[in-house]
Amino acid sequence: MEDVAKLAGVNKATVSRALKGDSRISSATREKVWEAARSLGYQPDAVARGLSSNRTGLLGIVFEDLTSPWTGEFLGGVDRVVSKQHYSLLVKCSGKTEAQRLLVARDLASRNVDGIIWIGRPFFPIAIDGPLVVVDSDPIDVEGIHVVVDVKRGAEKILKIAEGKRCEVEEGEKSFFKGLAPLLKGNESLSDSSLPFRIINSLNLTAIKGCQKDVLLCGYPHLARLLGYYCLDWPAFELGAVAGRLSLNVIQGKGVRPEKIVVVPPLYSPEGDVISL
Amino acid sequence: MEDVAKLAGVNKATVSRALKGDSRISSATREKVWEAARSLGYQPDAVARGLSSNRTGLLGIVFEDLTSPWTGEFLGGVDRVVSKQHYSLLVKCSGKTEAQRLLVARDLASRNVDGIIWIGRPFFPIAIDGPLVVVDSDPIDVEGIHVVVDVKRGAEKILKIAEGKRCEVEEGEKSFFKGLAPLLKGNESLSDSSLPFRIINSLNLTAIKGCQKDVLLCGYPHLARLLGYYCLDWPAFELGAVAGRLSLNVIQGKGVRPEKIVVVPPLYSPEGDVISL
DNA sequence: TTGTACGCGTTATCAT
DNA sequence: ATGATAACGCGTACAA
Numbered sequence: 001m002e003d004v005a006k007l008a009g010v011n012k013a014t015v016s017r018a019l020k021g022d023s024r025i026s027s028a029t030r031e032k033v034w035e036a037a038r039s040l041g042y043q044p045d046a047v048a049r050g051l052s053s054n055r056t057g058l059l060g061i062v063f064e065d066l067t068s069p070w071t072g073e074f075l076g077g078v079d080r081v082v083s084k085q086h087y088s089l090l091v092k093c094s095g096k097t098e099a100q101r102l103l104v105a106r107d108l109a110s111r112n113v114d115g116i117i118w119i120g121r122p123f124f125p126i127a128i129d130g131p132l133v134v135v136d137s138d139p140i141d142v143e144g145i146h147v148v149v150d151v152k153r154g155a156e157k158i159l160k161i162a163e164g165k166r167c168e169v170e171e172g173e174k175s176f177f178k179g180l181a182p183l184l185k186g187n188e189s190l191s192d193s194s195l196p197f198r199i200i201n202s203l204n205l206t207a208i209k210g211c212q213k214d215v216l217l218c219g220y221p222h223l224a225r226l227l228g229y230y231c232l233d234w235p236a237f238e239l240g241a242v243a244g245r246l247s248l249n250v251i252q253g254k255g256v257r258p259e260k261i262v263v264v265p266p267l268y269s270p271e272g273d274v275i276s277l
Numbered sequence: 278m279e280d281v282a283k284l285a286g287v288n289k290a291t292v293s294r295a296l297k298g299d300s301r302i303s304s305a306t307r308e309k310v311w312e313a314a315r316s317l318g319y320q321p322d323a324v325a326r327g328l329s330s331n332r333t334g335l336l337g338i339v340f341e342d343l344t345s346p347w348t349g350e351f352l353g354g355v356d357r358v359v360s361k362q363h364y365s366l367l368v369k370c371s372g373k374t375e376a377q378r379l380l381v382a383r384d385l386a387s388r389n390v391d392g393i394i395w396i397g398r399p400f401f402p403i404a405i406d407g408p409l410v411v412v413d414s415d416p417i418d419v420e421g422i423h424v425v426v427d428v429k430r431g432a433e434k435i436l437k438i439a440e441g442k443r444c445e446v447e448e449g450e451k452s453f454f455k456g457l458a459p460l461l462k463g464n465e466s467l468s469d470s471s472l473p474f475r476i477i478n479s480l481n482l483t484a485i486k487g488c489q490k491d492v493l494l495c496g497y498p499h500l501a502r503l504l505g506y507y508c509l510d511w512p513a514f515e516l517g518a519v520a521g522r523l524s525l526n527v528i529q530g531k532g533v534r535p536e537k538i539v540v541v542p543p544l545y546s547p548e549g550d551v552i553s554l
Numbered sequence: 555t556t557g558t559a560c561g562c563g564t565t566a567t568c569a570t
Numbered sequence: 571a572t573g574a575t576a577a578c579g580c581g582t583a584c585a586a
Contacts, residue, residue: 001563002563010573011572011573012563013564013565013566013572013574013575014572016564020565025571026572029571029572041403043387044387044563045387045389045562046384046387046388047324047389047563047564048328048562048565048578049563049565050324050564051324051325051328051564051578052564052577053564053565053566053578054565054578056324058367066349066352066356067350067353068349069349071348071349071352071353072340072343072344072345072346073343073344075343075348075368076344076348076370079343079368079370086384088367088388089367089369090365090368091365091366091367092356092365092366093353093356093360106320107363107365109320110320110323111324111365112323126318278580279579287556288556288557288558289557289579290558290581290582291556291557293581293582297581301555302555303555306555306556321580322580324578324579324580325579326579326580326581327562327580328561328562328563328564328578328579328581329580329581329582330581330582331562
């Protein structure tokens with residue numbers, strides 16, 4: 001920056017302002033600075049900028065389990081919204097224990113991220129400065145903006161469709177639709193904490209006990225279409241986009257910033273159409 | 278840090294050294310400092326540390342398309358390896374054009390990441406300081422460590438299994454196994470640039486034209502097992518772990534750092550077993 | 555073994 | 571509209 005300043009015959013401060021597009025800089029000076037910066041191949045150091053301005057341009061995104069099939073879609077949704085504004089994604093895995101969560105929260109705090117998107121139940125015994133957007137199926141008692149995936153209404157949709165259809169339902173302690181278990185990854189089980197399972201688990205299975213054959217798959221719409229099943233989807237891309245947009249709104253102090261947004265999982269027909277209630 | 282130093286009755290420098298585990302600090306002093314830091318809830322600022330030490334503890338991971346189903350698995354593999362060493366993942370989307378790639382490369386450089394893992398063909402007209410690990414199906418003329426997914430040998434496996442089996446093969450301009458297309462996401466097509474497709478595309482389809490019924494799915498082993506198909510997998514988690522390990526080895530100057538590592542995609546039987554040639 | 559002082563690259567503040 | 575300078579919080583060479 002010093003070099004650019006010298007070459008352009010101005011002060012460091014002027015370089016900083018010119019490159020950032022400060023409106024108080026004369027267009028003549030701005031041109032000089034841009035030209036000098038270009039010819040020297042200069043570009044600002046994001047780390048130093050972060051230290052000085054206290055804004056890192058980093059968005060922390062926390063998953064409970066990184067290896068879920070929808071992780072990429074969620075990230076794509078966030079990235080689509082925030083990359084245009086030059087924010088980058090710092091991806092972390094929270095794990096299932098509170099100790100691990102604490103570690104992650106600490107790291108994000110120490111890295112001075114401008115905002116946090118936390119999928120699942122977060123853990124914040126420590127102070128966080130930026131906005132916190134929580135994505136979960138249940139709103140909980142944590143300060144922040146909550147993106148709630150309304151599994152109840154998803155369940156209602158399924159029940160409505162299920163009438164007159166035949167479904168297989170396993171009757172174990174934790175009942176779930178047959179046809180879902182084989183789709184899980186080898187080291188993955190239908191645990192309480194996985195988000196897709198919370199959808200499954202919240203369904204009123206009793207109401208569709210009579211069904212015998214048609215299976216409703218959750219979270220794999222293209223597979224469902226291939227097999228000719230109905231499908232309650234986990235709208236990961238949309239959730240990511242919504243969470244990203246909300247974070248930006250808070251950071252930049254504009255746009256809407258509600259306390260809570262409800263997203264209802266879409267139900268797809270075997271033909272791939274969205275069914276609205 | 279100043280506060281911690283005061284409370285412990287030592288100098289800032291001593292605090293820095295004590296917390297980092299410098300061996301020259303007496304254990305008595307170290308205890309004092311740790312206690313003071315704990316009681317004040319102090320922890321070092323990663324940004325300032327990055328500026329001063331020129332090491333950010335950040336690993337840049339670049340995907341061509343974030344929304345792929347295996348993005349999460351890959352990230353999980355990297356995270357598993359590097360999170361123990363307190364590295365964090367900075368995830369970026371390169372897009373398909375060179376202009377976009379350049380932007381991403383610039384951003385990573387400006388952020389001073391300690392290393393870069395680039396999935397697909399990278400673009401580096403600018404100088405990069407840390408190690409570069411390229412994950413792709415073809416080794417290309419780019420400086421760095423290359424993790425090569427050997428699709429040719431994957432194809433050989435399939436051909437061997439395909440003998441005597443019946444398969445459906447579409448004969449369009451871009452032939453591929455039936456059963457794969459319906460599994461793609463709605464906005465996704467079997468394009469040349471997608472990695473799974475490069476596997477498909479490299480198969481010698483002519484050799485199995487005679488087949489009529491059994492379909493070999495690529496990249497969805499659990500689905501394949503459910504449906505009773507053979508499956509050539511895209512070992513995303515393993516690739517991530519390998520790439521992460523290689524990056525760390527270079528950064529920390531220890532362990533192996535070959536110029537090239539070849540990974541052969543595993544072939545799963547309908548029962549879910551790995552078939553070795 | 556510990557303290558002092560400077561440097562890291564940028565932005566904010568105040569002055570001009 | 572621009573310049574000068576003090577932070578920002580930490581690492582570290584050097585001195586003690």
